[in-house]
Amino acid sequence: MILPPLRYLRPGSVGDAVHWLTHIDGAIVLAGGQTLVNALKLDLVAPTALVDIHRLDELRSIAVSPDRTLTIGAATTYAALAASTDVRLTAPSVASMAAGLVDRQVRNRGTIGGNVCLNDPTNNFPPLLVALGARFTVLGPEGTRTIDADDFFVGTMTTALGNGELLVSIEIPPLPRGARLVHRHLQVGADSWAMARAVVRIDDDNGVVVASRVVVGAVLGSPQRLRLVERALVGLPTGGDLDGAAAEAFDRESIETVGDVHCSADYRRQMSKVQLRRALRDLAKGTPS
Ligand SMILES: Cc1cc2nc3c(=O)[nH]c(=O)nc-3n(C[C@H](O)[C@H](O)[C@H](O)COP(=O)(O)OP(=O)(O)OC[C@H]3O[C@@H](n4cnc5c(N)ncnc54)[C@H](O)[C@@H]3O)c2cc1C
Structure with a gap:
């Protein structure tokens, strides 16, 4: 099906993305598009604008802090997770989950942020991130807040994200010894x-x-x-x-x-x-x- 006309916006920063999400009625985030584009074609969603975050470097970083907390930018692809030595060493289950996900095409485009924000019951990452005790950093019109994985997934295809809020990163604390x-x-x-x-x-x-x-x-x-x-x-x-x-x-x-x-x-x-x-x-x- 041909997509209906809608605005396509490419923000230069996370702040711009939140600004558009807050001020454009009906604007939603486009990350890897692996679910969203299909949903658009099937007429399951009808946004007025897509705010494309997948090129924002600030959302694609992977970092390990001295206490071995792993921080993953929301727009990091499954392929990048699977290839990252930092992820393999600090959270091997995340790397193996990403490496085994679907096929190469979806792994190259799909993002961990899109996976959790969609919260499709069949998606791979939500249960894993709950088991790991992950925390989600969210930026919205009221500023930044952190949500525990236990509270982030509210119900089938529903999360704790509010209007205009963007998932920025996911923090995975180190597992205790043993x-x-x-x-x-x-x-x-x-x-x-x-x-x-x-x-x-x-x-x-x-x-x-x-x-x-x-x-x-x-x-x-x-x-x-x-x-x-x-x-x-x-x-x-x-x-x-x-x-x-x-x-x-x-x-x-x-x-x-x-x-x-x-x-x-x-x-x-x-x-x-x-x-x-x-x-x-x-x-x-x-x-x-
Ligand atoms: C053939 C096929 C098979 C698949 N099989 C599986 C599977 O077995 N397991 C699995 O887990 N997944 C599977 N998927 C889904 C895939 O993992 C998607 O990548 C994922 O569901 C969504 O990620 P995305 O980056 O493509 O997000 P998009 O499709 O771009 O977005 C999904 C939703 O999340 C929102 N969103 C995205 N990022 C953010 C953000 N940072 N902040 C706020 N909202 C955001 C969007 O607005 C949208 O509502 C499959 C997909 C396909 C096409």
Whole structure:
């Protein structure tokens, strides 16, 4: 379908971008365009103007601070994440997630900021960033604010971003010593969307789980933290039956799933549990993500 007429704006700075987003009614951000352009063609969105941020260098940087916090500019592409030595060394799960995402074309254009701002339940990064305890820096008409990943993802395709706000960067704190993280997912096809996704992180202190984050994706309002599973894991020996404890707690979680052309809601729920158990088995074997 031919796109309807609309303004295309290329800001020279992050400040200009926020100015246009705030003052032009119906203006929205264009990042990699991998979802947005398709949505425009299908008439699913009808903005009056596109504010193209993908060439802003200030949004494409990757930096590691002395305390090993990784800061990623919102317009950093998946390909840049996968190729970055800094990302591979400080947050290997982010590099591997980016490297395995879809196909080369999407990896070369799609951005981590677009991935999280869209918050499509099937998207790869929201559950991972919740498990990593990431923080999002946002610039808007009222200035800058920081939002924890737990609060950023509000519901299916909805985030905490307000009118005129632009996601500027994502900060990933270093994992505590002894922490391990594994992600697992079930894809529709080799280079396609996930039907179920689980990310498991356990923080190990002297052979005991002292904290955990268990997040599922591809479910309603995803990413969803499974607090009952997290509580069931804490206090167990890391070499113990984490899989059994998690499986039992999973059945008590109220996770809402939906059916679609790929599978039923019930199948998706069952597959979420399977991904969780596989992730825990990977953790037990020491398989890296
Ligand atoms: C064939 C195909 C298969 C795909 N499969 C997968 C998959 O398996 N897993 C997966 O995770 N993704 C998948 N995607 C989606 C892809 O990852 C997109 O790149 C991503 O969803 C959006 O990123 P983008 O940079 O292209 O953003 P855009 O499409 O440009 O924007 C997406 C949305 O985010 C908003 N936005 C973008 N950046 C910002 C910002 N900095 N601040 C505020 N708002 C912003 C835009 O206004 C828009 O609403 C697939 C895409 C295609 C075409």
